[in-house]
Amino acid sequence: MKTLIKEPLTRNAKNTFNMIIESAIDLFYKNGYHGTTVNNITQDAGIAAGTFYLYFPSKLSLYKHILIMFSHNIRKTIAANVSEKTSRYEKEREGIKSFIMLAKENPQMYNIIWESLYIDRALFKDYYESFANRYIRGLDQSVSNKEIREIDTEVVSYILMGITNFIGLKVVLNLGKNNDDIDHIVDVVMDLIKHGLFT
Template sequence: MSEEAAREDKTPRTARGARTRRALLSAAGQEFGEKGFHEGSISGITRRAGCALGSFYTYFDSKDDIFRALVNDMSGQVRDYVSPRIAQARDGIDAERVGLLSFLEFARTHKEIYRIIDEAEFVDQAAYRAHYENTASRMAARLTKAAEKGDVRPDVEEVHAWAIMGMNVFLGLRYGVWDDSRPAEDIAAIANALVEKGIGRQS
């Protein structure tokens, strides 16, 4: 059986199985977020999840396997939290403000995401790269639609998406993880003024 087929074979087939897998992923987020990948353990994950060791191997092959799944899962959580909020934005420029605001909110309640994603660079380079490439791709598509509507400059491209994403990543680290005392709305407004001056519709 190929690695891909084996992974598919571990997909939960019942609601109970889906809940168990979710509990394991949540526990892995806590374990790796607190201890890091190398110090974290499968036994620590199962203990946090309240699962038997055998349950772990029903859904994951190894510590590496659940870490890879966790990176993908956390990337999806960010997307699922941010995207519906962006859909309510007034226009293309406001969408970037809402996007950063939503990300700051997410980071403040999931501070472990930075340690996990950063470690992925050394534990699973493919998952690490996919996290940022997928995020930038969604942002680039959003900017393209904004350009088509006339909300932003017509020459926006991938470079703009990566630049805005890079800004958001470090603002999330500074004002989401290191110190979350300043209102997220203030941070998003200040950053959005830069975005508007940079790619806003030219008069």
């Protein structure tokens, strides 16, 4: 793969580089990848069309760069918050809550990551498989600790990612009602995970 970006060298260039990224995040979110032209991005960033290609070899490479940024960001944020908790229950609660808060604060992130399924399927698969693998490792450890019951942790990791993602979707797109009280939503999730659904 060709290099994704050409690093800006000077202070001014770094600034231009960042403005391109910020405009792109905003426009990809609002109008989607295909609904956003390179000229839209450069106009929004207040630069000439050609300047774009000083830093990114193509529109796709910019998209990939943004995806990788988000991916790092999510992992770092969640890992930092989760590591402060000790019990598996608290770790799980914190992981779910961190993700939903992140999604709520950066709705762009959410949309852009999912869209990768329609831009570069391999990228999407990679993203979720590596996310799942980290999850599985944590769950396996908790099974050893006897904090979690003996259960297929691979399937469980997709179950938990599914819950978190759809709750995030609900909050970000404001599906249904009551999307402001994140703590209540997380409580419901934890209640179900702890006690099950049935009487």
